[in-house]
Amino acid sequence: MTSTIAYVRRYAIAFAVALLLHVTLFVSLQAAIETLAPEADRTILEPRPLKARLIRMRPQVAVPAVSSDVIAPQTSEADDEKKASDAIDLEDELTQLERLKKEREARLAELRSRAFRDAIGEELTAETLEAIEDVSQVYITEIYLAIVQNWSRPPSARNDMSAIVLVELFPTGDLNSVGVIESSGDAAFDRSALNAVRRAAPFAVPDDLALFEASFRSFTLNFKPQDLLR
Amino acid sequence: MNEPLSVYSLIAGASWPVLAIIIGLMLASLVSWTMIVQRWLALSRALRDLQSFEDFFWSGRNLRDIFSDISNEAEPTGIESVFLAGFSEFERLSEQNADADAIMTGVQRATRVAVTREEMNLELHLGFLATLGSTAPYIGLFGTVIGIINSFRSLVNLSQATLASVAPGISEALIATAIGLFVAIPAVIAFNRFSARVEVLTKGYESFVDELISILFRASQARSP
Numbered sequence: 001m002t003s004t005i006a007y008v009r010r011y012a013i014a015f016a017v018a019l020l021l022h023v024t025l026f027v028s029l030q031a032a033i034e035t036l037a038p039e040a041d042r043t044i045l046e047p048r049p050l051k052a053r054l055i056r057m058r059p060q061v062a063v064p065a066v067s068s069d070v071i072a073p074q075t076s077e078a079d080d081e082k083k084a085s086d087a088i089d090l091e092d093e094l095t096q097l098e099r100l101k102k103e104r105e106a107r108l109a110e111l112r113s114r115a116f117r118d119a120i121g122e123e124l125t126a127e128t129l130e131a132i133e134d135v136s137q138v139y140i141t142e143i144y145l146a147i148v149q150n151w152s153r154p155p156s157a158r159n160d161m162s163a164i165v166l167v168e169l170f171p172t173g174d175l176n177s178v179g180v181i182e183s184s185g186d187a188a189f190d191r192s193a194l195n196a197v198r199r200a201a202p203f204a205v206p207d208d209l210a211l212f213e214a215s216f217r218s219f220t221l222n223f224k225p226q227d228l229l230r
Numbered sequence: 231m232n233e234p235l236s237v238y239s240l241i242a243g244a245s246w247p248v249l250a251i252i253i254g255l256m257l258a259s260l261v262s263w264t265m266i267v268q269r270w271l272a273l274s275r276a277l278r279d280l281q282s283f284e285d286f287f288w289s290g291r292n293l294r295d296i297f298s299d300i301s302n303e304a305e306p307t308g309i310e311s312v313f314l315a316g317f318s319e320f321e322r323l324s325e326q327n328a329d330a331d332a333i334m335t336g337v338q339r340a341t342r343v344a345v346t347r348e349e350m351n352l353e354l355h356l357g358f359l360a361t362l363g364s365t366a367p368y369i370g371l372f373g374t375v376i377g378i379i380n381s382f383r384s385l386v387n388l389s390q391a392t393l394a395s396v397a398p399g400i401s402e403a404l405i406a407t408a409i410g411l412f413v414a415i416p417a418v419i420a421f422n423r424f425s426a427r428v429e430v431l432t433k434g435y436e437s438f439v440d441e442l443i444s445i446l447f448r449a450s451q452a453r454s455p
Contacts, residue, residue: 010268011264011268013267013268013271014264014265014266014267014268014271015260015264015267017263017264017267018260018261018263018264018266018267019260021263022256022259022260022263151394152392152393152394153394153395153397153398154394154398155397155398155401155402156398157394157398225395
């Protein structure tokens with residue numbers, strides 16, 4: 001017992017000093033890295049009018065009534081109301097998103113088919129639609145490959161990160177603008193995505209203006225480093 | 231949102247074998263610094279004690295007075311216990327009326343034992359520091375190699391191998407080497423410094439023992455002509 005006390009007394013001061021040293025070093029290293037790190041380059045572009053118009057076109061859907069009894073039959077009334085309103089909000093948003101998506105798809109399909117009809121002057125069938133899809137797909141793949149080749153990911157990149165980038169092109173294939181719509185939460189990662197697009201430009205785009213307007217005037221890219229170790 | 235190249239994220243982001251090595255090295259660093267601080271305090275106290283004892287010893291007082299003063303102390307310091315061992319052996323043998331040569335041999339043996347024991351006390355933990363200083367870089371390197379192997383294995387699923395796909399793993403793996411060096415460098419410096427200081431102290435003890443023996447020899451010669 002006394003030997004234990006003597007032992008503790010002999011090493012307590014030394015251990016406290018060692019611990020203090022380590023904590024100080026860790027904190028100062030952290031502070032040094034934070035001050036030395038470059039300022040985050042946060043240029044997030046606003047969505048362009050083309051996109052804004054699409055958003056404004058969102059129709060006012062009727063709020064579907066959701067029975068709160070089904071969700072929480074045993075809770076108090078106040079709770080019921082709150083949950084009900086939450087559920088309705090969610091439902092509302094979902095339906096709106098759904099509609100928006102459908103509208104967009106319809107518009108795109110229409111644009112594509114019109115372009116093809118104009119070009120070939122033919123009746124629209126499932127096969128011709130597929131052909132248009134193929135033509136777009138070739139260009140999309142090419143753009144994708146060009147960007148991936150020019151993308152150098154920062155050391156801070158992780159598999160679960162994802163940055164959505166809005167790219168706008170001129171009909172010549174030159175880059176009009178590029179900006180982050182949805183940040184990954186990591187400034188270096190966002191910058192790397194923007195740089196990849198800038199380096200990959202100019203892109204090969206279809207000569208057909210309608211086709212260009214449909215898919216290449218403005219499109220979003222989702223950058224995800226899924227092939228990383230972590 | 232900030233630049234997450236923090237020390238913490240680099241360490242926490244490592245894979246588990248690398249993480250285990252890093253944590254082990256951190257603990258080793260903590261222990262080694264505890265030893266360093268403890269040895270530093272102990273050795274500087276021993277040096278101080280040696281100087282103050284020598285001043286006290288050569289202050290011209292009677293050896294018997296010095297002996298009774300010191301034997302009343304609760305915890306005799308290193309040099310004091312050497313003196314106690316030598317002088318009590320001298321007293322014991324003198325009372326037995328041994329001849330001068332037998333007394334001198336006995337005193338020499340007793341002081342040699344005491345000096346060796348004190349040397350062992352001074353060298354406590356120095357072996358640990360030496361081991362840590364020489365192995366910590368290798369342990370860190372081992373972590374780095376594992377990290378790099380992992381990071382290259384991730385290339386298997388890639389169609390084209392870019393620097394960007396291996397760089398994150400490697401930069402995290404290199405942290406292990408950095409920490410290994412961080413542990414090893416102070417340990418090696420402390421080991422060398424403390425070894426030198428132990429050497430100085432041992433030399434001090436030995437020269438004191440020589441002086442003590444010559445004084446006692448003269449005393450025994452005077453006593454039994």
